[in-house]
Amino acid sequence: MTPVSGIVLAGGLGRRMGGVDKGLKELRGRPMVQWVLERLTPQVDDIVINANQNLERYRAFGHRVVADEVGGFAGPLAGLHAGLKAVKHPLAVTAPCDSPFLPADLVARLQDALGANDLAVAKTGPQAHPVFALVRRDCRESLEAFLAQGGRKIDAWYAALKVVEVSFDDEADAFRNINTLDELKGA
Numbered sequence: 001m002t003p004v005s006g007i008v009l010a011g012g013l014g015r016r017m018g019g020v021d022k023g024l025k026e027l028r029g030r031p032m033v034q035w036v037l038e039r040l041t042p043q044v045d046d047i048v049i050n051a052n053q054n055l056e057r058y059r060a061f062g063h064r065v066v067a068d069e070v071g072g073f074a075g076p077l078a079g080l081h082a083g084l085k086a087v088k089h090p091l092a093v094t095a096p097c098d099s100p101f102l103p104a105d106l107v108a109r110l111q112d113a114l115g116a117n118d119l120a121v122a123k124t125g126p127q128a129h130p131v132f133a134l135v136r137r138d139c140r141e142s143l144e145a146f147l148a149q150g151g152r153k154i155d156a157w158y159a160a161l162k163v164v165e166v167s168f169d170d171e172a173d174a175f176r177n178i179n180t181l182d183e184l185k186g187a
Helices: 032-043 055-059 076-086 106-114 137-148 154-158 169-175 181-186
Strands: 004-010 046-051 064-066 091-096 119-124 127-136 163-167
Touching: 004 032, 004 076, 004 106, 032 046, 032 091, 032 106, 046 055, 046 076, 055 064, 064 076, 076 091, 076 127, 076 137, 076 154, 091 106, 106 119, 106 127, 106 163, 119 169, 127 137, 127 154, 137 154
Parallel strands: 004 046, 004 091, 046 064, 119 163
Antiparallel strands: 091 127, 119 127
């Protein structure tokens, strides 16, 4: 198997959670990003965390931390862009910091399906989960051009790539993300 880098997306503003850094919010006594790292680390060869605030706290988890180069908290594509510039390997998988239950076989299943495509994205039922994707590092140039033109929507960038969707219907709950304080309490 080709080596894979992990990119944990923790660069958002957490608007739906009252403007807090979601990755550092505690779930069952530990920051959510720690749960994500514990699930993702055994599946990848190295990890980069994309964060735009609390950088030292994220560095304390023992991984390289990179901030967006595109200003204004431009969303997950800006985080992917920063991550793709920093990763060591030709393939990178993304996972958001607010999805502590991500599948233990995420990388293997995405990599099995990638083939000659640019990107493999997880889906459950008809719903794609674009922040759970395996992407070729050399897609960075196309992403850079998309961002430079003001693009911010993941689906719009994906439309220019060869993408395969990978069913995870057997693990649908694994993609549950925690966006609000109520969802955090419920988890």
